[in-house]
Amino acid sequence: MRNFTFSNTTKIIFGKGAEEKVGREAAQYGRKVLLHYGGGHIVRSGLKERVEKYLKDAGLEIVELGGVQPNPRLSLVREGIELARREKVDLILAVGGGSVIDSAKAIGIGVPCQGDVWDFFMGKAEAQETLPVGVVLTIPAAGSESSTGSVITNEDGWLKRPYGSVIMRPKFALLNPELTYSLPPYQTACGVADMMAHIMERYFTNEPEVGFSDHLCEAALRSIIQEAPRAIAEPENYGARANLMWASTIAHNGLLGMGREEDWASHNIEHELSGIYDIAHGAGLAIVFPAWMKYVYKHNPSRFVQFAVRVFQVEQDFCNPERTILEGIRRLEEFFRSIGLPVRLKEAGIPADRFEEMAEKATADGPQGSLVPLYKGDVLAIYELCNS
Numbered sequence: 001m002r003n004f005t006f007s008n009t010t011k012i013i014f015g016k017g018a019e020e021k022v023g024r025e026a027a028q029y030g031r032k033v034l035l036h037y038g039g040g041h042i043v044r045s046g047l048k049e050r051v052e053k054y055l056k057d058a059g060l061e062i063v064e065l066g067g068v069q070p071n072p073r074l075s076l077v078r079e080g081i082e083l084a085r086r087e088k089v090d091l092i093l094a095v096g097g098g099s100v101i102d103s104a105k106a107i108g109i110g111v112p113c114q115g116d117v118w119d120f121f122m123g124k125a126e127a128q129e130t131l132p133v134g135v136v137l138t139i140p141a142a143g144s145e146s147s148t149g150s151v152i153t154n155e156d157g158w159l160k161r162p163y164g165s166v167i168m169r170p171k172f173a174l175l176n177p178e179l180t181y182s183l184p185p186y187q188t189a190c191g192v193a194d195m196m197a198h199i200m201e202r203y204f205t206n207e208p209e210v211g212f213s214d215h216l217c218e219a220a221l222r223s224i225i226q227e228a229p230r231a232i233a234e235p236e237n238y239g240a241r242a243n244l245m246w247a248s249t250i251a252h253n254g255l256l257g258m259g260r261e262e263d264w265a266s267h268n269i270e271h272e273l274s275g276i277y278d279i280a281h282g283a284g285l286a287i288v289f290p291a292w293m294k295y296v297y298k299h300n301p302s303r304f305v306q307f308a309v310r311v312f313q314v315e316q317d318f319c320n321p322e323r324t325i326l327e328g329i330r331r332l333e334e335f336f337r338s339i340g341l342p343v344r345l346k347e348a349g350i351p352a353d354r355f356e357e358m359a360e361k362a363t364a365d366g367p368q369g370s371l372v373p374l375y376k377g378d379v380l381a382i383y384e385l386c387n388s
């Protein structure tokens with residue numbers, strides 16, 4: 001196991017009515033709040049009106065910026081930076097999912113910076129400061145409510161790129177599972193694939209002697225596999241929604257990766273799909289992750305056997321480990337299908353005509369992943385597997 005420092009400073013308030021505490025939490029950071037949200041589900045559900053009331057009751061002034069799209073766009077981030085500077089806001093409050101939170105985080109680091117905020121995402125600059133960000137979460141998926149990262153899409157070239165810094169962890173995140181009752185089944189399923197992928201990016205490592213965090217990862221994966229169908233069949237099942245919501249935060253708050261070398265090739269390969277075709281990130285991962293597994297398992301077969309046996313209860317074939325591994329991957333695909341996700345590009349309506357360009361872009365900064373470093377030709381082969 002590697003040396004590590006674990007410090008997750010996001011204050012999580014979890015449970016029924018959590019969002020009612022937003023005034024008290026936000027007031028600790030100043031007087032003026034930029035209320036940032038997406039395409040309008042929070043308007044339709046009445047959540048926006050309630051949040052505004054809680055903020056006003058705490059004596060706070062509100063400036064608002066809605067319109068964040070899934071796969072959040074750089075142009076709105078720039079608009080938010082200008083607005084926050086002009087209005088001298090003290091805190092950005094993201095009410096929504098990963099896209100809204102990521103947009104808020106990018107605005108947060110953009111406001112105090114002298115240069116172009118996109119430079120952070122292109123690896124040309126490091127953020128030194130940020131406006132504080134708070135969260136009212138409405139979808140368990142990205143884990144952005146306590147992660148260090150933000151993923152933004154630049155419409156100029158449809159480049160989707162992540163950037164992360166410890167200063168970008170939200171100050172507080174309010175998690176009420178009841179706010180997720182309104183999620184459509186498909187969106188719930190996309191969130192499930194994303195949270196599972198966040199765990200698997202950490203699970204598939206070459207690092208020896210990480211048995212404790214292996215077991216944490218496996219328990220989290222098994223819980224998600226158990227709760228997801230319940231949440232989809234009974235959208236107002238509090239227990240299922242609550243377990244998914246907490247699992248998705250833990251999946252990406254850093255804990256499960258401690259002491260391990262993490263991979264992240266599948267995420268970076270997926271970002272080209274959601275960047276270009278604007279599909280949900282989780283749907284892209286349901287396609288890419290199994291394909292990645294098929295391409296790399298020979299480099300560390302025992303880890304893939306362990307996954308099959310412990311996560312999907314595959315009976316181990318001691319004479320033929322490959323059979324065990326492939327059955328584990330098949331069961332993962334079967335699970336994704338069972339909750340309504342695509343597992344091949346054509347099922348998501350994505351044509352096979354831009355693999356070369358996507359592989360080029362995905363490896364433009366160098367090889368991807370750590371279990372096996374993947375070069376352009378490897379990524380191209382993985383896109384082919386996504387199609388076969």
Ligand code: NZQ
Nearest residue numbers: 038039040041070097098099138141142144147149182183
């Ligand atoms: O736009 P609104 O009206 O808010 O509707 C959203 C959106 O259409 C809707 N929704 C959210 N909560 C709802 C709801 N609809 C009904 N009831 C609710 N309670 O769901 C749609 C998707 O929302 P979005 O925020 O895009 O989903 P998600 O949380 O999955 O975020 C995806 C983004 O996060 C990035 C992804 O790349 C993608 O851009 N990621 C961010 C990470 C991070 N910052 O740490 C890590 C992840 O790997 C991921 O890459």
Ligand code: ZN
Nearest residue numbers: 142194197281
């Ligand atoms: Zn993700």
